[in-house]
Amino acid sequence: MSTSEEIVDLDPSVPADPTEVVPGELPILPLRETVLFPNSFMPLAVAREASVRLIDEAMSGSKMIGVFTQRDASVDDPQKDDLYGIGTASLVHKMFKLPDGSLRLIVQGLSRLTLEEIVQAQPYLRGRVSPALEVLDEGHRLEIDALQRNIKASFQQVVSLSPLLSDDLQTLAANIVEPGRLADFIASSLTTIAAPVKQEALEALDVRARLDALNRLLIKELEVLELGSKIQSQVQSEVGRNQREYFLREQLKAIQKELGEGDEQAKEIEELGQKIEAAGMPEAVRKEARRELDRLARMPVAAAEYTVSRTYMDWLVALPWQKRTEEIIDLPRTKDVLDEDHSGLEKAKDRILEYLAVRKLNPEVKGPILCFVGPPGVGKTSLARSVARSLGRKFVRVSLGGMRDEAEIRGHRRTYIGALPGQVIQGLRRAESRNPVFILDEIDKLGADFRGDPASALLEVLDPEQNATFRDHYLDVPFDLSEVLFITTANVLDPVPHALRDRMEVLEIPGYTEEEKLAIARDHLLEKQITNHGMTRAQLVITDEAIAAVIRGYTREAGVRNLEREISALCRKAARRRAEGDEASLMITPAVVAEMLGAPTFLDEEIEERTKDPGVAIGLAWTPAGGDVLFVEASRMQGAATLTLTGQLGDVMKESARAALSWFRAHAAAYGADPDFFKNAEIHVHVPSGAIPKDGPSAGVTIATVLASEITRRPVRGDIAMTGEVTLSGRVLPVGGIKEKVLAARRVGIREVILPRQNEKNVKEDLSEELRRDMTIHYVQTVDEVLLLALLPVPRTRTDRKTSRRVQATLQ
Numbered sequence: 133m134s135t136s137e138e139i140v141d142l143d144p145s146v147p148a149d150p151t152e153v154v155p156g157e158l159p160i161l162p163l164r165e166t167v168l169f170p171n172s173f174m175p176l177a178v179a180r181e182a183s184v185r186l187i188d189e190a191m192s193g194s195k196m197i198g199v200f201t202q203r204d205a206s207v208d209d210p211q212k213d214d215l216y217g218i219g220t221a222s223l224v225h226k227m228f229k230l231p232d233g234s235l236r237l238i239v240q241g242l243s244r245l246t247l248e249e250i251v252q253a254q255p256y257l258r259g260r261v262s263p264a265l266e267v268l269d270e271g272h273r274l275e276i277d278a279l280q281r282n283i284k285a286s287f288q289q290v291v292s293l294s295p296l297l298s299d300d301l302q303t304l305a306a307n308i309v310e311p312g313r314l315a316d317f318i319a320s321s322l323t324t325i326a327a328p329v330k331q332e333a334l335e336a337l338d339v340r341a342r343l344d345a346l347n348r349l350l351i352k353e354l355e356v357l358e359l360g361s362k363i364q365s366q367v368q369s370e371v372g373r374n375q376r377e378y379f380l381r382e383q384l385k386a387i388q389k390e391l392g393e394g395d396e397q398a399k400e401i402e403e404l405g406q407k408i409e410a411a412g413m414p415e416a417v418r419k420e421a422r423r424e425l426d427r428l429a430r431m432p433v434a435a436a437e438y439t440v441s442r443t444y445m446d447w448l449v450a451l452p453w454q455k456r457t458e459e460i461i462d463l464p465r466t467k468d469v470l471d472e473d474h475s476g477l478e479k480a481k482d483r484i485l486e487y488l489a490v491r492k493l494n495p496e497v498k499g500p501i502l503c504f505v506g507p508p509g510v511g512k513t514s515l516a517r518s519v520a521r522s523l524g525r526k527f528v529r530v531s532l533g534g535m536r537d538e539a540e541i542r543g544h545r546r547t548y549i550g551a552l553p554g555q556v557i558q559g560l561r562r563a564e565s566r567n568p569v570f571i572l573d574e575i576d577k578l579g580a581d582f583r584g585d586p587a588s589a590l591l592e593v594l595d596p597e598q599n600a601t602f603r604d605h606y607l608d609v610p611f612d613l614s615e616v617l618f619i620t621t622a623n624v625l626d627p628v629p630h631a632l633r634d635r636m637e638v639l640e641i642p643g644y645t646e647e648e649k650l651a652i653a654r655d656h657l658l659e660k661q662i663t664n665h666g667m668t669r670a671q672l673v674i675t676d677e678a679i680a681a682v683i684r685g686y687t688r689e690a691g692v693r694n695l696e697r698e699i700s701a702l703c704r705k706a707a708r709r710r711a712e713g714d715e716a717s718l719m720i721t722p723a724v725v726a727e728m729l730g731a732p733t734f735l736d737e738e739i740e741e742r743t744k745d746p747g748v749a750i751g752l753a754w755t756p757a758g759g760d761v762l763f764v765e766a767s768r769m770q771g772a773a774t775l776t777l778t779g780q781l782g783d784v785m786k787e788s789a790r791a792a793l794s795w796f797r798a799h800a801a802a803y804g805a806d807p808d809f810f811k812n813a814e815i816h817v818h819v820p821s822g823a824i825p826k827d828g829p830s831a832g833v834t835i836a837t838v839l840a841s842e843i844t845r846r847p848v849r850g851d852i853a854m855t856g857e858v859t860l861s862g863r864v865l866p867v868g869g870i871k872e873k874v875l876a877a878r879r880v881g882i883r884e885v886i887l888p889r890q891n892e893k894n895v896k897e898d899l900s901e902e903l904r905r906d907m908t909i910h911y912v913q914t915v916d917e918v919l920l921l922a923l924l925p926v927p928r929t930r931t932d933r934k935t936s937r938r939v940q941a942t943l944q
């Protein structure tokens with residue numbers, strides 16, 4: 133029997149109330165997997181022998197049969213228990229015989245029946261039946277009306293969404309007034325509902341229950357259909373897009389082929405493939421590169437991704453995975469190279485040679501990272517370059533100054549637009565060697581902000597335990613940095629994070645004396661600058677006196693950078709002369725220097741001018757630029773016992789000023805001053821030299837001296853400079869940076885300094901014999917000793933002051 137259903141117009145010959153004409157006994161036609169409802173037509177296929185016989189006989193009689201659905205469709209010879217208890221009385225309308233003996237018929241459901249019992253089993257079933265009457269509970273009329281309206285609306289939607297239901301059903305349903313019939317019509321129309329569910333609707337004699345069940349069924353059906361149509365439209369748009377892309381790609385390929393570009397891409401891919409094999413990458417990296425290359429080969433050239441992937445491939449193949457320079461650690465040779473490039477710097481050179489000796493004896497040992505610390509222009513960067521040269525290694529330099537973003541060290545992930553590897557990997561690519569000398573310049577100027585801390589990335593780079601598998605964010609494959617010789621430089625160590633400092637072996641390069649500078653200029657700077665300007669040393673001679681004049685009158689620095697700049701200026705002017713036709717060789721003397729560079733600034737004159745009145749003393753300070761002289765000033769006004777301190781002083785410096793004042797108040801009488809001088813005074817101490825912040829206790833003796841000078845009106849000697857911390861009891865304690873401070877004094881032409889006694893050992897260790905011979909150094913333990921050395925008698929006139937200074941000088 134068939135499961136397909138179809139709606140045919142109702143036959144007008146059907147009796148108004150079919151129950152009246154249904155006899156008490158009927159032939160029973162078992163149905164498989166479908167349910168026939170009253171008031172509906174259904175085509176059926178009949179093949180079972182018993183059923184064919186039944187129809188045959190019915191057609192010759194009243195054409196009325198009872199149709200009952202089988203509980204289990206697989207039963208071939210069903211008995212009463214195999215059939216549902218409620219079925220439908222129906223008329224057989226049309227019948228065709230097919231050649232195989234089976235039948236096709238159209239039946240019309242009339243009314244519900246209850247199967248009471250089977251009265252005949254052969255040749256087909258006959259049963260005693262009774263009408264199953266519908267119950268329409270008028271008490272629930274409102275609810276029934278509402279349900280009916282809902283059902284109609286839902287059914288309209290179901291029909292419009294379902295591709296299997298004809299739109300005519302909407303009109304037909306709309307015209308049915310009677311609720312029970314509406315339910316039957318809809319239940320029989322829904323093709324997707326299983327037979328047992330339909331049977332439930334047939335058995336629901338209470339119309340309200342039937343409507344209610346159907347309502348639920350429709351809502352569920354609607355949800356399923358809506359979901360289905362959503363999926364459908366998604367699938368459609370997906371398919372649409374894929375097809376479109378595919379189509380465009382094909383077109384693009386055709387165009388590229390036409391333009392000969394496709395070949396180019398293929399060539400490019402092949403070349404990259406060869407480069408990958410030639411690069412000597414570690415196996416894991418090679419695999420990754422191959423994978424990326426496959427991706428690249430499948431990408432259209434015009435895609436934005438292609439460029440990204442292409443650039444990445446370029447980076448991968450360009451890195452020196454295997455390339456290295458042969459390292460020869462030949463200590464005498466290294467020493468020669470270092471000496472050749474740099475004068476002096478004996479301590480630093482010795483340390484470098486020791487460091488290299490250890491590496492030579494045990495190449496496995498991971499030594500600390502060298503860090504050159506010193507003021508600007510003392511040759512830190514160039515010394516590192518020289519180390520590279522002496523070892524036959526490549527040299528790269530990266531400046532860390534102002535770096536605030538971790539990504540600058542470690543790169544951006546490839547997902548960023550315009551991403552690149554960090555400076556470390558970039559440096560290695562430039563070096564074209566996996567074992568260069570890599571200088572990380574200005575490590576003290578490293579910053580940090582919300583984008584992550586570059587110092588921690590740097591730590592990973594420098595840590596021998598970790599850097600064999602350094603992973604740049606952009607490359608995303610490990611690169612072995614363990615053969616790189618890292619050297620860092622800094623002006624000061626304080627700002628360098630501790631974790632970094634721990635990894636480094638510090639080599640201090642403190643600054644040069646005038647004589648050392650002269651030697652550097654004579655042996656290196658002149659040669660370099662003269663050849664740079666296209667001349668020979670025969671054509672341009674710069675005398676030692678001229679260089680000394682430049683050092684003294686035109687530069688004031690710990691290093692030699694300005695000196696080099698001034699020498700370059702001299703060469704430039706000489707070159708111009710030659711270019712303008714003066715072919716004669718030129719000798720630059722101090723007089724020519726003055727002519728070429730303008731009038732020098734002579735510091736001794738400036739110093740004399742500044743220190744002529746009481747209340748000014750020369751202090752020595754340590755600065756990142758290598759030590760400097762400070763003119764500390766004090767002045768007393770009418771006021772109420774206040775001490776004002778200016779000049780961007782730090783807390784420690786302010787405290788040391790207070791300590792100095794307290795000490796002098798306690799000892800004022802000994803210096804012939806009124807012990808109550810502070811009562812009605814405001815004392816102002818100023819430490820000039822711009823807006824540079826200053827701190828530390830080492831100005832203590834200088835402040836004590838200016839206070840004593842201001843109160844007693846005794847001037848301070850202008851040819852002596854001092855440093856030292858002062859305690860309340862007037863003791864002088866040792867301070868740091870002795871070499872830089874002495875050099876600073878020497879630089880401005882001051883040859884006498886007052887230092888704490890306990891710093892004597894630093895002088896012996898750090899200052900060259902030459903410098904010590906050149907300077908007069910007074911070691912003191914108390915402020916009294918300082919004042920004895922530094923204060924002049926009260927002058928009566930200007931000349932008198934000069935005389936007293938001369939007298940004092942001869943006394944020394």
Ligand SMILES: Nc1ncnc2c1ncn2[C@@H]1O[C@H](COP(=O)(O)OP(=O)(O)OP(=O)(O)O)[C@@H](O)[C@H]1O
Pocket residue numbers: 473474475476477506507508509510511512513514515621622623652656657691692693696
């Ligand atoms: N002892 C020296 N012998 C020869 N040349 C020197 C010496 N010291 C410095 N120089 C030269 O001085 C110039 C400046 O040196 P360099 O740039 O290395 O200084 P730096 O210490 O790195 O300074 P900064 O801290 O500003 O980076 C270079 O031309 C260098 O060759």
Ligand SMILES: [Mg+2]
Pocket residue numbers: 512513514573621
């Ligand atoms: Mg440098």
